Amino acid sequence: MNPALNYCSTCGAPVSQRVPPGDTLTRAICDTCGTIHYQNPKLVVGSLPEWEDKVLLCRRAIEPRCGFWTLPAGFMENHETLPEAAMRETVEEACAQVEIGEMYTLISVPHISQVHAIFRARLLSLEFSPGIETLEVALLAEHQIPWGEIAFRTIAMTLRHFFADRKTGRFGFHTADLRPEDRNRPSHP
Amino acid sequence: MNPALNYCSTCGAPVSQRVPPGDTLTRAICDTCGTIHYQNPKLVVGSLPEWEDKVLLCRRAIEPRCGFWTLPAGFMENHETLPEAAMRETVEEACAQVEIGEMYTLISVPHISQVHAIFRARLLSLEFSPGIETLEVALLAEHQIPWGEIAFRTIAMTLRHFFADRKTGRFGFHTADLRPEDRNRPSHP
Numbered sequence: 001m002n003p004a005l006n007y008c009s010t011c012g013a014p015v016s017q018r019v020p021p022g023d024t025l026t027r028a029i030c031d032t033c034g035t036i037h038y039q040n041p042k043l044v045v046g047s048l049p050e051w052e053d054k055v056l057l058c059r060r061a062i063e064p065r066c067g068f069w070t071l072p073a074g075f076m077e078n079h080e081t082l083p084e085a086a087m088r089e090t091v092e093e094a095c096a097q098v099e100i101g102e103m104y105t106l107i108s109v110p111h112i113s114q115v116h117a118i119f120r121a122r123l124l125s126l127e128f129s130p131g132i133e134t135l136e137v138a139l140l141a142e143h144q145i146p147w148g149e150i151a152f153r154t155i156a157m158t159l160r161h162f163f164a165d166r167k168t169g170r171f172g173f174h175t176a177d178l179r180p181e182d183r184n185r186p187s188h189p
Numbered sequence: 190m191n192p193a194l195n196y197c198s199t200c201g202a203p204v205s206q207r208v209p210p211g212d213t214l215t216r217a218i219c220d221t222c223g224t225i226h227y228q229n230p231k232l233v234v235g236s237l238p239e240w241e242d243k244v245l246l247c248r249r250a251i252e253p254r255c256g257f258w259t260l261p262a263g264f265m266e267n268h269e270t271l272p273e274a275a276m277r278e279t280v281e282e283a284c285a286q287v288e289i290g291e292m293y294t295l296i297s298v299p300h301i302s303q304v305h306a307i308f309r310a311r312l313l314s315l316e317f318s319p320g321i322e323t324l325e326v327a328l329l330a331e332h333q334i335p336w337g338e339i340a341f342r343t344i345a346m347t348l349r350h351f352f353a354d355r356k357t358g359r360f361g362f363h364t365a366d367l368r369p370e371d372r373n374r375p376s377h378p
Contacts, residue, residue, distance in 0.1 A: 003224045004199045009217075012196035012203070022321050024281075025266065028198075035192045041265050042229045043304060076230050077214065081297035081366040082304060092213075103295065103364055108270035115232060115271060132211050173362045175292055177270040 002039055010035045041113040044154075045085035046073020047121035048162060049098045054139040055162070056123055058093050060151055061135045068151035071118060071158065072096070074133075086119040094137045096128035105158040108177045116154040120162075120171065153178055191228055199224045230302040233343075234274035235262020236310035237351060238287045243328040244351070245312055247282050249340055250324045257340035260307060260347065261285070263322075275308040283326045285317035294347040297366045305343040309351075309360065342367055 005028040008015050013032035020027055020036050028037040048071055049056040057069045072093035076085040083100040090098050098121040105118045128137050142163045150156040157176060165171045194217040197204050202221035209216055209225050217226040237260055238245040246258045261282040265274040272289040279287050287310040294307045317326050329335075331352050339345040346365060354360045 003197075003226060007196055007198050007201035008192075009196050009198050009204075009226070010193045012201050014201070015198075037192060037198070038264065039267055040231045041267055041269075043232065075227065076304075078228055078230055078302040079299050080230075081299050082295070082364070083297075083366070084299070103362075106271070106292065106295070108272075110268050110270050110273070113267040115265075173292075175271070177272070 005037055005039070008033060008035055009037065039113075041115055043076040043082075043085070044073055044114050044116045045076045045082055045089060045119075046071050046117075047086045047090045047098055047100060047119050048104060048158060049090060049094075049096060049121045049123040051123040051126070051139055054141050055145075055159070056094060056096060056128065056137060056139055057145075058130070058134045059136040059138075060133065061130070062133045065151035067135070068149050069146055070151040070155050073116070073118065073155075082117055083119060086117075086121065090121065091131075093131045093134050094128045095131055096137070097124040098122060099124060102171070103173060104171065105154070105161060105174045105176070107154045107157065107175065109154060110177065111180050116152075118154075118158045153182075194226055194228070197222060197224055198226065228302075230299075230304055232265040232271075232274070233262055233303050233305045234265045234271055234278060234308075235260050235306075236275045236279045236287055236289060236308050237293060237347060238279060238283070238285060238310045238312040240312040240315070240328055243330050244334075244348070245283060245285060245317065245326060245328055246334075247319070247323045248325040248327075249322065250319070251322045254340035256324070257338050258335055259340040259344050262305070262307065262344075271306055272308060275306075275310065279310065280320075282320045282323050283317045284320055285326070286313040287311060288313060291360070292362060293360065294343070294350060294363045294365070296343045296346065296364065298343060299366065300369050305341075307343075307347045342371075 008030035011033040015028040017026050072090040074089040086100050101120040104120045107116045161174045197219035200222040204217040206215050261279040263278045275289050290309040293309045296305045350363045
């Protein structure tokens with residue numbers, strides 16, 4: 001979540017909520033220095049590391065969804081590329097070295113103003129361990145995936161695409177939009 | 190560019206630049222209320238509208254690159270999906286109705302902390318006109334593209350992919366990372 005936008009980060013004066021000239025949406029505008037404060041969606045970037053017939057998953061040590069399983073992923077930082085973000089998150093969350101491959105899923109999650117991007121990746125060694133935000137790292141075969149304990153729908157959707165594509169031998173690039181009302185539908189029809 | 194981050198947007202007190210516990214990067218942290226202010230890359234999303242053998246381009250009425258040609262694109266807004274952002278920008282910049290197709294290019298531009306995403310699109314009618322940030326909208330065939338007057342390298346790269354792919358009849362999904370040092374290299378090797 002973004003912090004509250006009550007004051008101007010440039011000069012410290014209070015802001016008003018109004019539509020700037022030529023714009024169509026309400027923004028936080030500084031009444032003193034005139035700075036317009038835009039808020040925009042964030043990219044969450046990660047990897048799907050493969051080792052033989054297994055994939056690497058992390059059990060989260062932090063909220064949201066503490067204790068649930070996910071792929072190594074997190075907020076993209078300024079001044080990095082998408083593959084760099086995927087590799088950094090894999091190191092941070094799983095202390096794992098990977099070779100980042102093709103972008104695999106790109107999913108808009110508009111109700112939380114996020115876009116989730118997951119790359120396929122090749123795990124380079126069996127040396128991995130939980131990072132500070134992770135309780136446990138595991139290599140799991142398809143039949144071992146804890147489907148009821150996956151932290152996020154974008155991650156479940158990515159894993160479902162992966163195991164379906166692997167059966168056909170053809171890995172596409174998958175895009176989707178996930179809305180709250182999709183919650184009770186199967187994430188991969 | 191992001192506004193300066195001197196004050197806390199939540200409580201108005203000054204912020205310090207330091208590394209939060211468990212983090213690895215310097216962030217603006219409020220000395221009074223403790224809020225951590227993260228800054229993350231922004232998504233620029235747009236479309237490549239096709240009509241017969243032509244594509245729709247816009248000549249920019251605003252900086253940066255005022256007077257140069259681009260595809261209709263702009264900053265993704267909170268609470269929208271990638272295709273919704275592409276369609277909205279096409280309406281805003283070219284007053285054009287399109288059917289948004291597949292995502293076509295996704296390019297990281299790390300030195301300006303942006304990711305540019307362009308969708309293929311089908312122009313639905315010849316009713317288009319300049320929006321408030323546009324000087325001129327034109328349908329141009331390949332030989333009419335003003336290559337020396339394209340506003341951004343990501344847009345030139347997208348157009349080069351498009352005309353190359355069209356010759357083969359196979360439109361892939363293209364990803365790339367564009368850095369400042371790539372500036373003098375051809376954008377499509």
